[in-house]
Amino acid sequence: QSVLTQPPSASGTPGQRVTISCSGSDSNIGGNTVNWYQQLPGTAPKLLMFNNNQRPSGVPDRFSGSKSGTSASLAINGLQSEDEADYYCAAWDDTLNGHYVFGTGTRVTVL
Amino acid sequence: QVQLLQSGAEVKKPGASVKISCKTSGYTLSSYSMYWVRQAPGQGLEWIAWISAGNDNTKSSPRLKGRVSVKRDTSAKIVDMELTGLTPEDTAVYYCARGEWGKLDQWGQGTLVSVSS
Numbered sequence: 001q002s003v004l005t006q007p008p009s010a011s012g013t014p015g016q017r018v019t020i021s022c023s024g025s026d027s028n029i030g031g032n033t034v035n036w037y038q039q040l041p042g043t044a045p046k047l048l049m050f051n052n053n054q055r056p057s058g059v060p061d062r063f064s065g066s067k068s069g070t071s072a073s074l075a076i077n078g079l080q081s082e083d084e085a086d087y088y089c090a091a092w093d094d095t096l097n098g099h100y101v102f103g104t105g106t107r108v109t110v111l
Numbered sequence: 112q113v114q115l116l117q118s119g120a121e122v123k124k125p126g127a128s129v130k131i132s133c134k135t136s137g138y139t140l141s142s143y144s145m146y147w148v149r150q151a152p153g154q155g156l157e158w159i160a161w162i163s164a165g166n167d168n169t170k171s172s173p174r175l176k177g178r179v180s181v182k183r184d185t186s187a188k189i190v191d192m193e194l195t196g197l198t199p200e201d202t203a204v205y206y207c208a209r210g211e212w213g214k215l216d217q218w219g220q221g222t223l224v225s226v227s228s
Contacts (some may be wrong), residue, residue, distance in 0.1 A: 045215075088155065099171075100158040105155040
């Protein structure tokens with residue numbers, strides 16, 4: 001059972017802005033950096049955002065990340081059809097001798 | 112370029128063990144941690160284990176109750192993950208992923224493990 005809570009789904013039409021929330025606690029998001037992964041159907045996950053708001057090389061700047069307190073969010077500006085995928089937040093959790101946790105995942109649908 | 116190539120699919124009986132290999136290339140294995148992540152059919156991502164860069168310190172998911180171990184062979188550039196006491200609930204695609212401070216920037220292609228009597 002994940003300790004990072006995301007909405008199960010989000011949707012928008014092409015060009016719209018979509019935001020995905022990730023709610024955690026002091027032991028994970030509150031004290032550690034947040035990373036985001038994109039998983040297209042049938043493929044391995046791909047790093048989308050690291051250190052809360054840093055984009056790896058090659059990730060379009062329509063993706064942005066933020067963190068405040070024990071919550072984080074991912075925004076997609078100018079939604080495109082190829083953005084239809086599952087998105088997961090993740091962070092280290094300092095309890096239980098330290099373990100890495102993923103969010104529950106959000107499926108983004110482009111209408 | 113960096114590549115992580117995992118061993119092939121496995122079919123196991125309940126109670127058995129499985130070992131999955133992650134063959135790396137294109138970077139210095141000992142300079143990065145390695146994470147293991149699994150995904151049950153139709154489900155989300157679940158972290159299962161981690162081995163640190165350099166000193167081979169390991170951590171594993173509390174949910175797996177000591178059933179998982181990870182070892183690194185720096186000379187062969189391979190990281191192995193072994194899961195014991197398999198049950199049907201362990202049926203999943205298993206991924207290795209290179210990472211530092213939770214930033215998993217390169218992933219293997221995944222290995223399907225099916226557990227069934």
